[in-house]
Amino acid sequence: MxxxxxxxxxxxxxxxxxxxxxxxxxxxxxxxxxxxxxxxxxxxxxxxxxxxxxxxxxxxxxxxxxxxxxxxxxxxxxxxxxxxxxxxxxxxxxxxxxxxxxxxxxxxxxxxKVDPGLIKMMETKMKNDPHHSMTPERKARLEEAAKHPxxxxxxxxxxxxxxxxxxxxxxxxx
Ligand SMILES: Cc1cc2nc3c(=O)[nH]c(=O)nc-3n(C[C@H](O)[C@H](O)[C@H](O)COP(=O)(O)O)c2cc1C
The missing domain is CATH 3.40.50.360 (Flavodoxin domain)
Known part of the structure:
Protein backbone atom coordinates (compact mmCIF):
# COMPACT_ATOMS: atom_id res chain seq x y z
CA MET A 1 0.00 0.00 0.00
CA LYS A 113 -0.91 29.57 16.54
CA VAL A 114 -2.38 32.48 14.62
CA ASP A 115 -0.20 34.78 12.54
CA PRO A 116 0.80 37.71 14.80
CA GLY A 117 0.10 40.08 11.88
CA LEU A 118 -3.55 38.97 11.88
CA ILE A 119 -3.80 39.35 15.67
CA LYS A 120 -2.43 42.89 15.36
CA MET A 121 -5.11 43.65 12.76
CA MET A 122 -7.81 42.35 15.11
CA GLU A 123 -6.54 44.72 17.75
CA THR A 124 -6.42 47.71 15.44
CA LYS A 125 -8.29 47.77 12.09
CA MET A 126 -10.90 45.21 13.17
CA LYS A 127 -11.49 46.53 16.64
CA ASN A 128 -15.07 47.57 15.84
CA ASP A 129 -15.88 44.37 13.94
CA PRO A 130 -17.97 42.13 16.24
CA HIS A 131 -16.64 38.97 14.52
CA HIS A 132 -12.96 39.79 14.96
CA SER A 133 -12.52 42.39 17.71
CA MET A 134 -10.33 41.38 20.65
CA THR A 135 -12.79 40.24 23.32
CA PRO A 136 -11.40 38.55 26.48
CA GLU A 137 -12.76 35.23 25.17
CA ARG A 138 -11.01 35.63 21.81
CA LYS A 139 -7.80 36.69 23.53
CA ALA A 140 -7.86 33.53 25.68
CA ARG A 141 -8.48 31.38 22.62
CA LEU A 142 -5.60 32.97 20.71
CA GLU A 143 -3.32 32.53 23.73
CA GLU A 144 -4.22 28.85 23.83
CA ALA A 145 -3.75 28.56 20.05
CA ALA A 146 -0.27 30.04 20.44
CA LYS A 147 0.79 26.84 22.28
CA HIS A 148 -0.21 24.57 19.37
CA PRO A 149 0.44 22.28 17.70
C1 LIG B 1 -5.82 34.97 6.89
C2 LIG B 1 -6.14 33.98 7.99
C3 LIG B 1 -7.44 33.57 8.18
C4 LIG B 1 -7.75 32.66 9.21
N1 LIG B 1 -9.05 32.27 9.37
C5 LIG B 1 -9.36 31.44 10.41
C6 LIG B 1 -10.71 31.06 10.62
O1 LIG B 1 -11.64 31.44 9.92
N2 LIG B 1 -10.96 30.22 11.67
C7 LIG B 1 -9.98 29.76 12.50
O2 LIG B 1 -10.29 29.01 13.44
N3 LIG B 1 -8.68 30.09 12.30
C8 LIG B 1 -8.36 30.92 11.27
N4 LIG B 1 -7.04 31.26 11.06
C9 LIG B 1 -6.00 30.65 11.90
C10 LIG B 1 -5.26 29.54 11.15
O3 LIG B 1 -6.17 28.59 10.62
C11 LIG B 1 -4.28 28.80 12.08
O4 LIG B 1 -3.38 29.71 12.66
C12 LIG B 1 -3.55 27.68 11.34
O5 LIG B 1 -2.91 26.86 12.29
C13 LIG B 1 -2.53 28.19 10.34
O6 LIG B 1 -1.87 27.09 9.77
P1 LIG B 1 -0.45 27.17 9.07
O7 LIG B 1 0.55 27.60 10.12
O8 LIG B 1 -0.19 25.78 8.60
O9 LIG B 1 -0.54 28.18 7.97
C14 LIG B 1 -6.72 32.19 10.07
C15 LIG B 1 -5.41 32.61 9.86
C16 LIG B 1 -5.11 33.50 8.86
C17 LIG B 1 -3.68 33.95 8.68
Whole structure:
Protein backbone atom coordinates (compact mmCIF):
# COMPACT_ATOMS: atom_id res chain seq x y z
CA MET A 1 0.00 0.00 0.00
CA UNK A 2 1.40 3.41 -1.00
CA UNK A 3 0.70 6.41 1.23
CA UNK A 4 0.83 10.09 0.39
CA UNK A 5 0.74 13.09 2.71
CA UNK A 6 -0.25 16.40 1.07
CA UNK A 7 -0.64 19.62 3.01
CA UNK A 8 -0.75 23.42 2.83
CA UNK A 9 0.83 25.60 5.46
CA UNK A 10 1.22 29.36 5.50
CA UNK A 11 2.95 29.72 8.87
CA UNK A 12 4.21 26.19 9.57
CA UNK A 13 1.58 24.69 11.90
CA UNK A 14 0.02 22.30 9.42
CA UNK A 15 3.45 21.36 8.11
CA UNK A 16 4.45 20.23 11.62
CA UNK A 17 1.39 18.00 11.86
CA UNK A 18 1.98 16.72 8.31
CA UNK A 19 5.55 15.70 9.17
CA UNK A 20 4.43 13.95 12.35
CA UNK A 21 1.85 12.00 10.34
CA UNK A 22 4.41 11.15 7.66
CA UNK A 23 6.79 9.80 10.35
CA UNK A 24 4.06 7.49 11.65
CA UNK A 25 3.14 5.96 8.29
CA UNK A 26 4.64 2.71 7.04
CA UNK A 27 6.77 2.64 3.87
CA UNK A 28 6.26 3.20 0.99
CA UNK A 29 5.23 6.82 1.65
CA UNK A 30 5.76 10.32 0.32
CA UNK A 31 5.08 13.84 1.53
CA UNK A 32 4.51 17.01 -0.50
CA UNK A 33 3.11 20.48 -0.04
CA UNK A 34 0.13 21.01 -2.35
CA UNK A 35 2.26 23.13 -4.67
CA UNK A 36 4.48 20.14 -5.51
CA UNK A 37 1.97 17.35 -4.95
CA UNK A 38 1.71 14.58 -7.55
CA UNK A 39 -1.43 13.19 -9.12
CA UNK A 40 -3.07 11.19 -6.30
CA UNK A 41 -4.13 8.29 -8.52
CA UNK A 42 -0.97 6.20 -7.89
CA UNK A 43 -1.51 6.09 -4.09
CA UNK A 44 -3.81 3.99 -1.91
CA UNK A 45 -3.99 6.02 1.30
CA UNK A 46 -3.93 9.81 1.43
CA UNK A 47 -3.45 12.04 4.47
CA UNK A 48 -4.78 15.41 3.31
CA UNK A 49 -3.99 18.50 5.36
CA UNK A 50 -5.30 22.05 5.37
CA UNK A 51 -5.40 25.16 7.50
CA UNK A 52 -8.61 27.04 8.13
CA UNK A 53 -8.82 30.30 6.23
CA UNK A 54 -11.90 32.46 6.84
CA UNK A 55 -14.06 29.59 7.97
CA UNK A 56 -13.11 27.06 5.34
CA UNK A 57 -10.33 24.90 3.90
CA UNK A 58 -7.50 27.07 2.53
CA UNK A 59 -7.82 27.47 -1.23
CA UNK A 60 -4.71 25.50 -2.25
CA UNK A 61 -5.71 22.42 -0.27
CA UNK A 62 -9.32 22.70 -1.41
CA UNK A 63 -8.24 22.61 -5.06
CA UNK A 64 -6.09 19.54 -4.50
CA UNK A 65 -8.71 17.76 -2.43
CA UNK A 66 -11.20 18.10 -5.26
CA UNK A 67 -8.87 16.11 -7.53
CA UNK A 68 -8.93 13.08 -5.22
CA UNK A 69 -11.44 10.34 -5.98
CA UNK A 70 -12.11 6.81 -4.71
CA UNK A 71 -9.26 6.80 -2.17
CA UNK A 72 -8.91 5.89 1.47
CA UNK A 73 -8.38 9.20 3.21
CA UNK A 74 -7.52 10.72 6.57
CA UNK A 75 -8.18 14.46 6.81
CA UNK A 76 -6.18 16.72 9.11
CA UNK A 77 -6.22 20.43 9.74
CA UNK A 78 -5.15 23.22 12.04
CA UNK A 79 -7.12 26.29 13.04
CA UNK A 80 -7.20 29.09 15.57
CA UNK A 81 -10.52 28.00 17.08
CA UNK A 82 -10.95 25.15 19.56
CA UNK A 83 -11.15 21.79 17.74
CA UNK A 84 -14.40 20.88 19.52
CA UNK A 85 -16.11 24.21 18.66
CA UNK A 86 -19.07 24.56 16.30
CA UNK A 87 -16.79 26.62 14.05
CA UNK A 88 -14.35 23.69 13.81
CA UNK A 89 -17.23 21.29 13.08
CA UNK A 90 -18.45 23.54 10.26
CA UNK A 91 -14.94 23.69 8.77
CA UNK A 92 -14.65 19.93 8.93
CA UNK A 93 -18.00 19.57 7.22
CA UNK A 94 -16.72 21.73 4.36
CA UNK A 95 -13.51 19.68 4.18
CA UNK A 96 -15.50 16.45 4.02
CA UNK A 97 -17.65 17.85 1.21
CA UNK A 98 -14.51 18.51 -0.85
CA UNK A 99 -13.52 14.84 -0.74
CA UNK A 100 -16.93 13.26 -1.08
CA UNK A 101 -16.74 10.10 -3.16
CA UNK A 102 -13.72 8.93 -1.15
CA UNK A 103 -13.61 6.63 1.85
CA UNK A 104 -12.91 9.10 4.70
CA UNK A 105 -11.50 6.94 7.49
CA UNK A 106 -11.19 9.66 10.13
CA UNK A 107 -10.48 13.33 10.71
CA UNK A 108 -8.07 15.22 12.96
CA UNK A 109 -8.06 18.87 13.96
CA UNK A 110 -5.88 20.79 16.37
CA UNK A 111 -5.27 24.42 17.14
CA UNK A 112 -2.40 26.27 15.51
CA LYS A 113 -0.91 29.57 16.54
CA VAL A 114 -2.38 32.48 14.62
CA ASP A 115 -0.20 34.78 12.54
CA PRO A 116 0.80 37.71 14.80
CA GLY A 117 0.10 40.08 11.88
CA LEU A 118 -3.55 38.97 11.88
CA ILE A 119 -3.80 39.35 15.67
CA LYS A 120 -2.43 42.89 15.36
CA MET A 121 -5.11 43.65 12.76
CA MET A 122 -7.81 42.35 15.11
CA GLU A 123 -6.54 44.72 17.75
CA THR A 124 -6.42 47.71 15.44
CA LYS A 125 -8.29 47.77 12.09
CA MET A 126 -10.90 45.21 13.17
CA LYS A 127 -11.49 46.53 16.64
CA ASN A 128 -15.07 47.57 15.84
CA ASP A 129 -15.88 44.37 13.94
CA PRO A 130 -17.97 42.13 16.24
CA HIS A 131 -16.64 38.97 14.52
CA HIS A 132 -12.96 39.79 14.96
CA SER A 133 -12.52 42.39 17.71
CA MET A 134 -10.33 41.38 20.65
CA THR A 135 -12.79 40.24 23.32
CA PRO A 136 -11.40 38.55 26.48
CA GLU A 137 -12.76 35.23 25.17
CA ARG A 138 -11.01 35.63 21.81
CA LYS A 139 -7.80 36.69 23.53
CA ALA A 140 -7.86 33.53 25.68
CA ARG A 141 -8.48 31.38 22.62
CA LEU A 142 -5.60 32.97 20.71
CA GLU A 143 -3.32 32.53 23.73
CA GLU A 144 -4.22 28.85 23.83
CA ALA A 145 -3.75 28.56 20.05
CA ALA A 146 -0.27 30.04 20.44
CA LYS A 147 0.79 26.84 22.28
CA HIS A 148 -0.21 24.57 19.37
CA PRO A 149 0.44 22.28 17.70
CA UNK A 150 2.13 20.96 20.84
CA UNK A 151 3.78 17.60 21.54
CA UNK A 152 0.46 16.03 22.51
CA UNK A 153 -1.18 17.17 19.25
CA UNK A 154 1.69 15.67 17.27
CA UNK A 155 1.62 12.43 19.27
CA UNK A 156 -2.17 12.18 18.80
CA UNK A 157 -1.79 12.76 15.05
CA UNK A 158 0.95 10.11 14.81
CA UNK A 159 -1.08 7.54 16.74
CA UNK A 160 -4.24 8.17 14.76
CA UNK A 161 -2.63 8.03 11.33
CA UNK A 162 -0.59 4.91 12.18
CA UNK A 163 -3.93 3.27 12.97
CA UNK A 164 -5.62 4.65 9.85
CA UNK A 165 -2.82 3.30 7.68
CA UNK A 166 -3.42 -0.17 9.15
CA UNK A 167 -7.14 0.13 8.49
CA UNK A 168 -6.49 1.32 4.94
CA UNK A 169 -4.00 -1.51 4.30
CA UNK A 170 -6.60 -4.03 5.49
CA UNK A 171 -9.15 -2.60 3.08
CA UNK A 172 -6.68 -2.48 0.15
CA UNK A 173 -5.72 -6.15 0.52
CA UNK A 174 -9.30 -7.34 1.18
C1 LIG B 1 -5.82 34.97 6.89
C2 LIG B 1 -6.14 33.98 7.99
C3 LIG B 1 -7.44 33.57 8.18
C4 LIG B 1 -7.75 32.66 9.21
N1 LIG B 1 -9.05 32.27 9.37
C5 LIG B 1 -9.36 31.44 10.41
C6 LIG B 1 -10.71 31.06 10.62
O1 LIG B 1 -11.64 31.44 9.92
N2 LIG B 1 -10.96 30.22 11.67
C7 LIG B 1 -9.98 29.76 12.50
O2 LIG B 1 -10.29 29.01 13.44
N3 LIG B 1 -8.68 30.09 12.30
C8 LIG B 1 -8.36 30.92 11.27
N4 LIG B 1 -7.04 31.26 11.06
C9 LIG B 1 -6.00 30.65 11.90
C10 LIG B 1 -5.26 29.54 11.15
O3 LIG B 1 -6.17 28.59 10.62
C11 LIG B 1 -4.28 28.80 12.08
O4 LIG B 1 -3.38 29.71 12.66
C12 LIG B 1 -3.55 27.68 11.34
O5 LIG B 1 -2.91 26.86 12.29
C13 LIG B 1 -2.53 28.19 10.34
O6 LIG B 1 -1.87 27.09 9.77
P1 LIG B 1 -0.45 27.17 9.07
O7 LIG B 1 0.55 27.60 10.12
O8 LIG B 1 -0.19 25.78 8.60
O9 LIG B 1 -0.54 28.18 7.97
C14 LIG B 1 -6.72 32.19 10.07
C15 LIG B 1 -5.41 32.61 9.86
C16 LIG B 1 -5.11 33.50 8.86
C17 LIG B 1 -3.68 33.95 8.68
Missing amino acids: KSLVVYSSRTGNTQKVARAIYDALPEPKEIFSVKEAPDPSAYDFLALGFWVDKGTVNAGSARYMETVTEKKIGLFGTLGAYPDSDHAKQCLKKARALVQGNDILWTFLCQG DEKDLADARALFAQLAKTAAGKVSA
